[in-house]
Amino acid sequence: MDETTEDQASPEMRARIRDSFERQGLMRHLGARLTHIAPGRVHIALPNRPEVSQQHGYVHAGATSAIADSAGGYAAFTLFPEHASVLTVEYKINLLAPAAGEYLEAVGEVVKPGRTLTVCRLDVFGVQADRRTLVATGQQTLICLADTPDR
Amino acid sequence: MDETTEDQASPEMRARIRDSFERQGLMRHLGARLTHIAPGRVHIALPNRPEVSQQHGYVHAGATSAIADSAGGYAAFTLFPEHASVLTVEYKINLLAPAAGEYLEAVGEVVKPGRTLTVCRLDVFGVQADRRTLVATGQQTLICLADTPDR
Amino acid sequence: MDETTEDQASPEMRARIRDSFERQGLMRHLGARLTHIAPGRVHIALPNRPEVSQQHGYVHAGATSAIADSAGGYAAFTLFPEHASVLTVEYKINLLAPAAGEYLEAVGEVVKPGRTLTVCRLDVFGVQADRRTLVATGQQTLICLADTPDR
Amino acid sequence: MDETTEDQASPEMRARIRDSFERQGLMRHLGARLTHIAPGRVHIALPNRPEVSQQHGYVHAGATSAIADSAGGYAAFTLFPEHASVLTVEYKINLLAPAAGEYLEAVGEVVKPGRTLTVCRLDVFGVQADRRTLVATGQQTLICLADTPDR
Numbered sequence: 001m002d003e004t005t006e007d008q009a010s011p012e013m014r015a016r017i018r019d020s021f022e023r024q025g026l027m028r029h030l031g032a033r034l035t036h037i038a039p040g041r042v043h044i045a046l047p048n049r050p051e052v053s054q055q056h057g058y059v060h061a062g063a064t065s066a067i068a069d070s071a072g073g074y075a076a077f078t079l080f081p082e083h084a085s086v087l088t089v090e091y092k093i094n095l096l097a098p099a100a101g102e103y104l105e106a107v108g109e110v111v112k113p114g115r116t117l118t119v120c121r122l123d124v125f126g127v128q129a130d131r132r133t134l135v136a137t138g139q140q141t142l143i144c145l146a147d148t149p150d151r
Numbered sequence: 152m153d154e155t156t157e158d159q160a161s162p163e164m165r166a167r168i169r170d171s172f173e174r175q176g177l178m179r180h181l182g183a184r185l186t187h188i189a190p191g192r193v194h195i196a197l198p199n200r201p202e203v204s205q206q207h208g209y210v211h212a213g214a215t216s217a218i219a220d221s222a223g224g225y226a227a228f229t230l231f232p233e234h235a236s237v238l239t240v241e242y243k244i245n246l247l248a249p250a251a252g253e254y255l256e257a258v259g260e261v262v263k264p265g266r267t268l269t270v271c272r273l274d275v276f277g278v279q280a281d282r283r284t285l286v287a288t289g290q291q292t293l294i295c296l297a298d299t300p301d302r
Numbered sequence: 303m304d305e306t307t308e309d310q311a312s313p314e315m316r317a318r319i320r321d322s323f324e325r326q327g328l329m330r331h332l333g334a335r336l337t338h339i340a341p342g343r344v345h346i347a348l349p350n351r352p353e354v355s356q357q358h359g360y361v362h363a364g365a366t367s368a369i370a371d372s373a374g375g376y377a378a379f380t381l382f383p384e385h386a387s388v389l390t391v392e393y394k395i396n397l398l399a400p401a402a403g404e405y406l407e408a409v410g411e412v413v414k415p416g417r418t419l420t421v422c423r424l425d426v427f428g429v430q431a432d433r434r435t436l437v438a439t440g441q442q443t444l445i446c447l448a449d450t451p452d453r
Numbered sequence: 454m455d456e457t458t459e460d461q462a463s464p465e466m467r468a469r470i471r472d473s474f475e476r477q478g479l480m481r482h483l484g485a486r487l488t489h490i491a492p493g494r495v496h497i498a499l500p501n502r503p504e505v506s507q508q509h510g511y512v513h514a515g516a517t518s519a520i521a522d523s524a525g526g527y528a529a530f531t532l533f534p535e536h537a538s539v540l541t542v543e544y545k546i547n548l549l550a551p552a553a554g555e556y557l558e559a560v561g562e563v564v565k566p567g568r569t570l571t572v573c574r575l576d577v578f579g580v581q582a583d584r585r586t587l588v589a590t591g592q593q594t595l596i597c598l599a600d601t602p603d604r
Binding site: 020021023024025026027028029030049050051052053054055056060061062063065066067069070085087088089090091092093094095150151 | 171174175177179200201205206212213216218221236238240241244245302
Binding site: 325397 | 502
């Protein structure tokens with residue numbers, strides 16, 4: 001798995017996001033981890049294990065979506081003011097290929113930032129050795145709750 | 152939590168779906184369970200625990216989506232021929248309210264069955280004592296893989 | 303085509319919505335008309351003519367979506383405060399069957415009203431004599447712009 | 454408006470798509486025209502006129518979506534076998550900014566081609582002199598109907 005790289009993001013922002021991520025019980029329970037934090041862009045990796053599978057042994061669409069949703073949420077969060085909080089309004093995701101590989105990597109990227117609403121693109125890759133396959137792609141709308149600290 | 156009710160579905164169909172569900176490692180890992188199987192309609196319940204939470208303590212959108220996706224998938228599956236398999240093509244979900252309560256219940260229901268594609272409505276309720284609150288609603292497209300046994 | 307029925311909506315609300323609808327050049331150009339205005343629910347009918355067709359002679363998904371989007375937008379608008387305006391944030395629509403019939407009728411209905419965001423369900427029917435066929439179904443998110451008069 | 458460029462696409466493919474587009478009564482009625490045809494990528498331009506407006510004078514979300522849907526449909530169609538036809542299964546679109554400018558340009562691009570289902574990305578730009586603004590972005594699923602000629 002790639003080493004964590006956090007180019008460009010300030011230490012404060014990184015700390016805020018790592019702290020928030022660690023309070024997401026689901027991410028810990030699934031075994032997901034933050035692998036990249038940059039302004040408007042966050043990556044989350046999920047090792048492929050039986051605990052995240054569907055009935056054919058691939059990663060379940062729900063687990064694929066969960067890391068995509070969190071990656072997009074934190075990508076938006078990197079651009080929010082300090083005392084704000086983020087909520088997912090909605091998202092849509094296409095499952096493009098069987099989610100296989102050693103691990104999945106979700107990439108959340110801000111397409112359109114906004115004071116109230118932010119729109120992200122979500123891409124999830126299956127990674128096996130040097131090969132990355134796009135297994136899901138989506139689009140997400142997030143809302144910034146001003147003056148609602150994340151914790 | 153409601154007692155399991157499986158009105159209308161044949162014993163064979165119920166067995167096929169229970170068997171498939173039990174092979175979904177993610178559902179077991181999240182603690183989800185099938186609570187209703189009827190032709191074109193499946194319910195899945197998810198107890199609210201720290202292992203499925205987001206950073207504010209509510210159920211994570213990813214966990215909410217995961218049970219919604221499985222409920223819709225199995226709702227479609229109830230209408231498929233015997234030796235077919237089901238895959239999610241895509242879904243879209245709106246998170247309407249904080250996902251709170253003792254447990255969530257996802258209801259997947261077929262809106263339009265088809266030989267190749269089936270469209271489902273997805274609703275997720277937060278249940279606290281006698282009170283049910285709609286916390287998410289979505290729409291899903293599934294594909295029937297003929298002659299591709301589910302196991 | 304059904305007679306216009308406007309049960310329950312106040313004369314002021316009906317006037318506001320009819321006035322806004324008439325300023326939608328696209329609705330006039332397509333030949334669409336408002337057929338029902340109630341709190342949280344609006345219908346729009348579109349006669350089937352060559353001007354709204356796709357390449358096989360059915361109504362184009364774009365025209366089907368256009369009346370669905372307007373129906374949902376005005377359904378939300380019926381619940382907004384007096385000096386507010388409505389904008390579509392996003393929508394998703396499944397085309398379920400060939401859009402045929404003498405006319406289409408789009409039904410926009412509020413699923414979850416909110417101070418900032420409102421979520422609607424969108425259904426479009428093809429109507430031929432007494433027969434109504436569901437040809438499209440969707441889900442839409444709208445935003446209320448407070449203190450931004452619609453005109 | 455940009456000159457039509459049709460790099461890479463074969464004359465037969467261009468003819469098939471132009472012929473199909475011309476049978477879309479809606480595109481003609483809206484004043485839309487094909488401005489680019491390449492394998493897996495099609496552009497459609499829509500001049501901004503009162504006939505395509507919403508109540509505030511911007512281009513209506515329905516017109517924006519209509520050209521996005523057609524652009525994605527024809528982008529998929531460029532990759533289909535000769536005697537096949539294309540239908541939109543579903544799409545989701547976010548309206549990101551007021552759709553203003555002299556004209557809109559929709560860009561449909563295949564993200565994942567497939568024998569049965571193809572997934573496209575949809576982007577719509579508002580163009581004013583040299584300035585292009587992303588006004589909408591979406592994601593679309595299309596189905597290939599084999600042995601179903603487009604006309």
